[in-house]
Amino acid sequence: MIQSQEELIREGGFLFRKLFGDVAEAPLLPLYVAAHEALNLQVDPRFRRLLTVIIDHNLDALSIEYVLRLRVGENLLSTKIAILCYLAESSNTHWRRFWSESANVTACLFIIVRIFFEIPFRYLKGNILVRRYDFA
Amino acid sequence: MSVDTTLRDILIVGAGPAGVSAALQLKGRDVLMLDVGFCPPAVPTEFTGELSQLRAENNDLFSHLIGEHFQSLSNLKAGAKGNLKLKAPYMDYIVRGVEELTPIVSDNFHGQISLSRGGLANAWGAGVFRFTDQELADFPFNYAELTPYYDTLTKHIGVSGENDDLQPWFLHDEGLQPPIKLGILAETILSRYHRHRQFFSQNRMYIGRSRLAVLTRELGGRTPYRYGNLEFFKPEISAIYTPAFSVEQLVANGHLDYRSGWLVESYIEKDNHVEVTARNIETNTLKLFFARRVLLAAGALNTSRIVLRSHNDHITQLPILDNPLTAFPLFNLGMLGTGPDSCNSSLSQLNFIFEGSPEVGLVQASFYGVNGPLRADVLMRLPLPVSLARDFFKHMSSCFGLAMCFYPGSWSPNNFVQLKEDNTLMVSFAQAACGAVERKIMRLMRRIGYFSHPLLIFPSMMGSGLHYAASLPMRRNPKSAYECTSEGKLSDSNSVYVVDGACFSTLPAKNLTFTIMANSMRIANLVQDGLA
Numbered sequence: 001m002i003q004s005q006e007e008l009i010r011e012g013g014f015l016f017r018k019l020f021g022d023v024a025e026a027p028l029l030p031l032y033v034a035a036h037e038a039l040n041l042q043v044d045p046r047f048r049r050l051l052t053v054i055i056d057h058n059l060d061a062l063s064i065e066y067v068l069r070l071r072v073g074e075n076l077l078s079t080k081i082a083i084l085c086y087l088a089e090s091s092n093t094h095w096r097r098f099w100s101e102s103a104n105v106t107a108c109l110f111i112i113v114r115i116f117f118e119i120p121f122r123y124l125k126g127n128i129l130v131r132r133y134d135f136a
Numbered sequence: 137m138s139v140d141t142t143l144r145d146i147l148i149v150g151a152g153p154a155g156v157s158a159a160l161q162l163k164g165r166d167v168l169m170l171d172v173g174f175c176p177p178a179v180p181t182e183f184t185g186e187l188s189q190l191r192a193e194n195n196d197l198f199s200h201l202i203g204e205h206f207q208s209l210s211n212l213k214a215g216a217k218g219n220l221k222l223k224a225p226y227m228d229y230i231v232r233g234v235e236e237l238t239p240i241v242s243d244n245f246h247g248q249i250s251l252s253r254g255g256l257a258n259a260w261g262a263g264v265f266r267f268t269d270q271e272l273a274d275f276p277f278n279y280a281e282l283t284p285y286y287d288t289l290t291k292h293i294g295v296s297g298e299n300d301d302l303q304p305w306f307l308h309d310e311g312l313q314p315p316i317k318l319g320i321l322a323e324t325i326l327s328r329y330h331r332h333r334q335f336f337s338q339n340r341m342y343i344g345r346s347r348l349a350v351l352t353r354e355l356g357g358r359t360p361y362r363y364g365n366l367e368f369f370k371p372e373i374s375a376i377y378t379p380a381f382s383v384e385q386l387v388a389n390g391h392l393d394y395r396s397g398w399l400v401e402s403y404i405e406k407d408n409h410v411e412v413t414a415r416n417i418e419t420n421t422l423k424l425f426f427a428r429r430v431l432l433a434a435g436a437l438n439t440s441r442i443v444l445r446s447h448n449d450h451i452t453q454l455p456i457l458d459n460p461l462t463a464f465p466l467f468n469l470g471m472l473g474t475g476p477d478s479c480n481s482s483l484s485q486l487n488f489i490f491e492g493s494p495e496v497g498l499v500q501a502s503f504y505g506v507n508g509p510l511r512a513d514v515l516m517r518l519p520l521p522v523s524l525a526r527d528f529f530k531h532m533s534s535c536f537g538l539a540m541c542f543y544p545g546s547w548s549p550n551n552f553v554q555l556k557e558d559n560t561l562m563v564s565f566a567q568a569a570c571g572a573v574e575r576k577i578m579r580l581m582r583r584i585g586y587f588s589h590p591l592l593i594f595p596s597m598m599g600s601g602l603h604y605a606a607s608l609p610m611r612r613n614p615k616s617a618y619e620c621t622s623e624g625k626l627s628d629s630n631s632v633y634v635v636d637g638a639c640f641s642t643l644p645a646k647n648l649t650f651t652i653m654a655n656s657m658r659i660a661n662l663v664q665d666g667l668a
Contacts (some may be wrong), residue, residue, distance in 0.1 A: 082512055122524075
């Protein structure tokens, strides 16, 4: 099943906000739609329901994706998030979200702390959401 | 079917490393080279320089990195093979047309073949390795017989590197250009290794500079390497050798009749010549070409296809080898927060040699920085939530590199190629068991402050090593029609030679391309003598 343009724009905006904590600027979302067309990405009804529930309930898409990736490998939610990452990384406004230009010891130490806290937190949260909304 | 009535001395099939090396050796002969020969698209002039600089200058790199048709996202398609070097918009020509023209069916093969001018060497890591006598033990010739060809190639293509601790395995080379500049991580590994050399040698591990077909000095109009970190995105970088450069040179000097747009399908041997059938990919028509000798250099898989098709054989399963490949990161926490490395390169900087147990044999690893591919390419490969993976790469990339471990190819009844009735090639590869050597390397690297964990060993799917070989192996006493003599000639043939990886007798862990080239020159020389 191919998603409509409006559906993809809404979904892209939502995932972008979850990924970067920011509103996606104008050219990125049309590219997100075009990428789906180029890849001929289709969703089955079960996955469409998953996306709708995530967006309607403003759920933590990244934790859900993480748990699903650990359970069943990369899935359509991973693909959609990856598309946004590709588009953001190649744009002149967002590449700094992926590449550092200077030394930053504090950021490195913070990453190490996050590894110890964020992984169990997201794993637990993702598992609860997957179970509660029957995404498994 | 049309006919080209000219009887050529030699017809070479394919313009990859093997075909081009043979053509280099056959200068002065009447040589026709048939090749599909897809060429790279024109790269806009503004996409030059250094990648991080291009980003910092606020360029929108979408069309260069992703492509107007979203080519770089092709690895997201279901069932994609996902070699990161073969999908950028200016690089995907390397695997163009394969599905339609030379289809492969497989459940467990994740490899690639190329119909481009220069073949898969358009995206190679440029690692250049001479095979030792030990590695050539099953071949019907020794190192001394290959040496003059290795030396000639070193001068022709330009090899940078050093005669260092790896010399017993890489062998002495007089003609080396200075090695490429090392990044901080690689430099630290090497200096600490030198301080602990005895410890490593007791544990049979050795580290040294990579030998690369990459110029650090000008050669024949090609410019030295500029550390642009564009290897994943830009084709035919002047400093990095591709056989396409030699094709241009040979054609310009009138040494080669190169015809692109032709896919060779089969051959028939007659009394004193060979008839080669090729398909024009534009018009989809067949044409016959005649030659006194034919050199098959279409790459191990396509050469196997041509041979099986010429024998009209849809039953035989030819053996096939590839190097099992794994990757694992090595962290140096002392480098935390040191910022981006000033050495911008996606090339291999160091090589590790590990003499494993007799069952495993010698294992070779190449050490790379992690700034080559797009970050989006690798985020999902870490067992981390994606936002954490993004920040991890962003801030921690200065303190880890990637070791890619190549194992020798091993024979298995599950590894074979077979021609199906519809002329598609069925390829089967059993997944190899890896991991033991990586754990040992990790333990040894701890001594010099580099850490990793067995959970971070990523085994690659079979075929992704792109080192296919030994489907039509050279033997001292060939026993079947699908084995070659020591001259590379198919044993049931008078005039058809195999010069690519298909004729390898075994597949050592070291990258085979340089030896394919040297052996191809050796065979071409024998063919030339035979014609004389």
